[in-house]
Amino acid sequence: MKVGMMVCGMLLVAMSFFMLYSYQPEIMAFLVMGTGIFMLMHSKKERDLTPVLKKQATQTILASLLCIVLGLLVGYIVLLIINPEGAWSALSTIISNFKTFSKADGQTKNLANTVVKTVPLLLCGLSVLFAYKVGMFNIGAAGQYVAGAGIALFLAIGLGVGFPTAEQAAVQLFGAPDDVARVVAPMIVEQEANDGEGSFTAAYNALQKKYDAANEGKKKKEMTYPTARELNELSQAVEAVAETEYGKILQSLDKTGSLTPAEIVTLYGDQDYSRRETFGTLFSRESADVTVEELVEKYGSLSVKNSVSVTDVLNANNKIASGLGLSGKLTEPQISGGFPDKEEKNPEETIKWLKDLLPIADEALAAKEPKDIIGVERNKFVIAGSGMTFAASVQRVADLVGGIENVTVEQIKAIYSDLETIETVKLADAINEIAEEHGGLEKLTIGQLINGMGIQTGVSGGWVLCVLGAIIAGALLGALSGLLKAFRNVNEVISGIMLNWITLYLINMLLASCMDQKMNETWSLKKFFPNALLPTAGVDGLFHGQSEQTTIAIPIAILVAVLIWYLLTKTKKGYELRATGLNKDAAKYAGMKGRTNIITTMAIAGALAGLGAALFYLTDNTKWSAGQATVPSMGFNGIAAAFLGGLHPIGAIFSSFFIQHITDGGSFMEKIYPAEIASLISSVIIYMCAFVLFIRQTMNKSFSDKDARKHAKLVSETKGILHGELQEDFDQSVASAVSAEIEKSAANWAKKAPVAPEPKRISEPEAESDVEADLLRQAKALELEWGEEDEEESGKDKKKKKKDKNRKEKKGGSDE
Amino acid sequence: MKKFVALLLAAMMLLSVAAFASADEEIKVALITDVGTITDQSFNQATYEAAKEFCEANGIGFTYFQPATDTDADRIAMIDKAVDEGYTVILMPGYKFGPAIGEVQDEYDEVKFVALDVSEGDLGGAELGENVYCAVYQEELCGYMAGYAAVKLGYKHLGYLGGMAVPAVIRYGFGFVQGCDAAAVELGIADQVTVEYVYGNQFYGDADITAYMDTWYQSLGVEVVFACGGGIYTSAAEAAQKVSGKVIGVDVDQAPTIDGAYGEGMTVTSAMKGLGATVKTLLAEIVAGNFENYGGQVATLGLVGTDPEANYVQIAPSTQFADGFTAEDYNALVAAMFSGEILVSNAIDSMPITSITVNDQGNVK
Amino acid sequence: MILLLQYMAIYTAVLMLVALGGCFSEHSGVINIGLEGIMVFGALGGALVMRYLPDGTSAVFVVLTCVLAAMAAGLLYSLLLAVAAVNFKADQTLVGTAMNLLGTAAATVLVKAINQAANASDVSSTIAYGAKRKAFLIFSDLQVNEESSEFMKALKTSEFSWLHVIAVILLIVSFVLLYRTRFGLRMRSCGEHPQASASVGINVFKMRYAGVLISGALGGLGGLTYITAAVSEWKFENGVAGFGFLALAVMIFGAWKPFRIALAALIFGVFRSLSNVYKGFDFLKNLMPGAVYNMLPYIISLVVLIIFSKNSAAPKAEGIPYEQGMR
16 A cells, blocks of 8 residues: 555656646646645655654755745845836746746747756766865866867867768768769769859869968878868859759759659759758649759759849949059949849859959059059958958959959969969869779769868767867866875865966967857857767757757766766765765775875866866857857856755756756846846855755754654653652552562572572671581582682683684774 | 716727727837847947837837847847747847847748848858848948048057957958058058057956056057947046047947046047947838838948938047048048948958058957 | 056955955855955945045045945955854855855846936946046156156056055054964964864854954955956946956965965966066067966966975864854
8 A cells, every 4th residue: 555655646746747848737737746745745654754854865955945945035025126016027937937938839949948058057066066075176167167168169170070071061062962973973074064164163173272282292180171161162152053053953964854853852852942942842833744844944043042232242343443453443334234133143144244344354454563462452352241262262353354264373473472373173174083083983982072172071970079078178177186186285276266267268279270250259060060069869859859959968967967976875986085075084094095086086077077068069059259258157157056956966957957947037037127136046045055054953953852852751751650650659559569579688588599690799698507607608619619610611701702802803804 | 877888988999999900010129139238338238228219209118138148049049038928029239140040030920130230141141031131330431430530630559449359340440450551551651650459358448458558558659549349448548548648439429428537538539330320210110111121131331422420330520620630531531432432341351451550469368 | 667567566456455355264264265246245335435425525535435335345245154154054165156146146236226226227237436536546646747757657647556555554464463463363263273262262153253254344345446446437247357266366375374375466466467568568579479478377376386385274174164062
């Protein structure tokens, strides 16, 4: 019955959580939960809760809950003071956070957001907790967090571990399925043959030349590769080609004429036509028996994605003209000619129009002194808002004069003095070259194509490397603090603070090369470094797919918390570490290696903080901003999370979620109140946490008082009973009992019956007759003998005992 | 009695009709900051104040949200919240909103988004929906004007103190440098003009920045500093005050603020951009129902004509015009820039190449 | 040169004051990590007084009232730690951390409320005290004219403040108080072995209260010195930009002894101000990249610590709540 009730109770509680999760009315859920808990308690068969309450765990939980309630109360009072109206709704907004959304989807999405941010807080909390249990205050958690983030990002971006693999790059570049080399390469070859210039060729050539020149004579290790930005530009150029020339691509296939739209989509994948449509959806509007010619006619002239407005063109050509030293400005017809409407422009038209500047450009180029053009005009060759690379801008000039073959090397040299040679390589030829190396176009794999093009690729599953790197970085930093403490007695608080700042500046320097200049932060991992992203592996299914940042980080974090708990409480090493923390000297005398333990502890704490950083930054939720001036506060908030959770790893899970929950809730609050109210409330809660010891002592005191009172009551009751009885029966029983006792003992004494073992100190009874005296003497003699035997025996016993003790000691010694 | 009841019923009907009618056009405006507060003395504050003024004057519901952290996810969460609470117009100042726009514009196609200081490049390749209007300012133009004016007025050792190196600040700075360069070349003193260039990496002043500025003014001999970053001007003004140095203001006409607190005549000029004016104009247009004229565009707001006051970018009327640079010279400058005779590059990836000396000092901290 | 000296004075004074405060608290046996929060509140107190004082008040009056207000504000705030640690035997590390977080948040909320009450559309967290700051500067009244030397001109505009002088005076007072008076001896004994002190009849509770409250007063003054340094308004949502933690480091660096703390603060002050003014010295400009200058104070401190920490020891009984009758 007991077990049954307990099981029922647990099931009910579990069901209530499920109900909450799936948006059933909350009241129902709480009712169910209440019933469940009641059943659980009832199943203990004991109405008295005291034993439960005496447990340390329960006390800590209750104390934490009390802190939370008190903190919220204080916050409510502050809200009331500032503006009584709306105080309650503001407080409830903070508490409910994501529940304030009206739609379930919105709720899940924001719950997911909160959970994602809980992960680093939890791990930083664990880091602080672990060190605290061993007696050290790991204020350097913030620096270890920074180190972890920096190394993870550097591995992903700087060393390119996160770059797409060759296959992924191919899909990005050509938007087509796996064996794209066989399918796409001939397309481009074909297309190049038909139409000598295209922006892809130009972009690719320029890129190739740039890096060939840079890598001239260098060893493989020192070579540089196209950056993510350049890769992106290349892919955009390809998209342009792919889209404008789609019809031609279709036509170049053998199978044209007999392909249905569905087959085309299968073959070329469902590429994005624009943000709202893919080829698949476009084609799906066609009837099943549409011919390829009709498709080509309709979709053949798909235009470029990036639209160019008149203003841009105006600015662009003004600059070009001025850059070429043209005296007057371009005439209105020259500018606007050929652009019927202001939105979509065809790249061919743009180039054609630019070509019309040819006569003017030629003149200008010839007339100007090359050096003047370099020195003064160079920065004016930048096109509006695009930040084109140097190489691409070279191409722009070439476009002006009708193709790079039309410009003389001297002209280019004069304008861009750091280019050594100019050689054009058609992409078609390049692909053929690569194919030849690998046995022909038929056998060319995508990996070989991409590598042959010199595009840097990453490692599939590169995130593992990044996470490992972060862990090691954090651990090393922590170990450094530990080392300084163990060997040079440098207080870990101060070394932690110093290292926080030093690490911050060093990481800023390290990540300087990984920055997206436009956004002033590191490159978006999602867009450019997909192999560095943590996989979602179904965790996002838990959140109804509302957020792609919910990754395996969440289960990993929980697992780590459980591991830490296990390590601290159930393993020998954990016990040693805690012992070192409680009393360093005692631990030392017991043989535990103090120094190694300190270093190990700090290393583990650092590893935890570093892991937290990796698990956060590698979801691409946040990026490292350039020139970060202060240490991120996550490391310090971890202190709060650790203590609010009662310094218990499992408790830390709940406390870090709670802290993040109210912080996010605060940002949804009505803005009558300053947004800092949320941090005020959470800091008050943490302040209250410090009183946990006091609360527990009070609880214990009240329990022990209760016990003492109970005990005293019992005693006094008993006493009273006794007293009462004695009082009543005194007259009657005492005298008779006492006299009976005296008679009894006298009789016993007369009989000389052994009353109680009184071995040695028998006082000589006085003999009252000779016979008695004789008897007494005999008895004495016997006793003496006995006594001797006893002594002997006891001596033997003693020896025996000693032997036993020795044996035990030896055993004990070997135990130790 | 009957009459009274009849009147009452009639009044109620009227009211309900009116309510019904207005419910159709319920416009509620929400501002979402990029991560800073509405008191950052920079674009968040300017947008907030302009929007608040407009909404209070027209009885429109207005509130603001501040993301919990500097991430796209949190900005999107704020947008979600605003839409969830029924706000129909969302103002988003700052380039950081670029990625977020791409994600929310389709989901909330009934909501009108107004994004300021978000350029096409920030959108990351997404195509703009019809319900989004982006506006970028050509800060490099007014920076150019300020630099040009300063050198023409006779200052030879100038300084630029940016807040954080965000695109708008960089455009101000690079424009400033180009303006100084152009004026110096014109006057033939290119070898005598120097510009010190640094970012403070924060939008407020403190002892570190003032120390840096003190070094500029006292040890290096800088004469005027263009303080371009919210509250960071306090440090520049403090330092300037000690040596009777000069300051150039930013975003709005800061002469009243700076001169009032630190001494008359300290502000040479201010490089202004009409952020507030844009917000008010746009909100008025939305109320009038004309948003479709603006939707789906990335507008580059700069010069609209030769009248300096009507342009989105200009220098303050309180500029200390003098013989070297008069009000007429300013008009001529604007006309030349508008006609395309003078070109100012708005690229932000590298310092413009100039004939004058520019000392790029990175960040203060 | 004057530039370097004046900024050195600023940073040294701030760090010294706050570190001395922490030192008092720790000598009495209470770990005080909440220095940052105390600094913010002290700064708030002083700033508010400065803002509301009418413009023409005499410099002496301004200095006195602001100093007292800052000390009082810091003292009141440190009561949070005192009550929690001494009466309720709370965990001192945690209380300190909470006070740090609470300080900035509470100060911001307070300032915003005050600003909004004064002017409904002002939602900033800034307090501007404007020209009254000049009252603090020692040399602002110096008479200079065209012929005065460079030195005099530089002095006139320098940032040397009376607060720095007060800091030095307080340093000496602290040393005397701690090591040459009975009060100081008793306080230190409470930190080393409170049970022994109690057995001699010292009221440990009172001593610990005194220690924490003194740290509050000194920390508050340090906060005021920081925000009045070189700017005429302060935005309270920035807190004190991490200076409280630096002061904590300086205190440990100085091994809990006043003069060594002063030395540590000086080293820090020199390098921190150097990282801001080195551009003015040509040979320094070319010596190292700027980022290294920023790191220099911390690296140097770490190196010194590595060399000299072997024998430093904190007061033995710090951090352990005192229970009467415990052995």
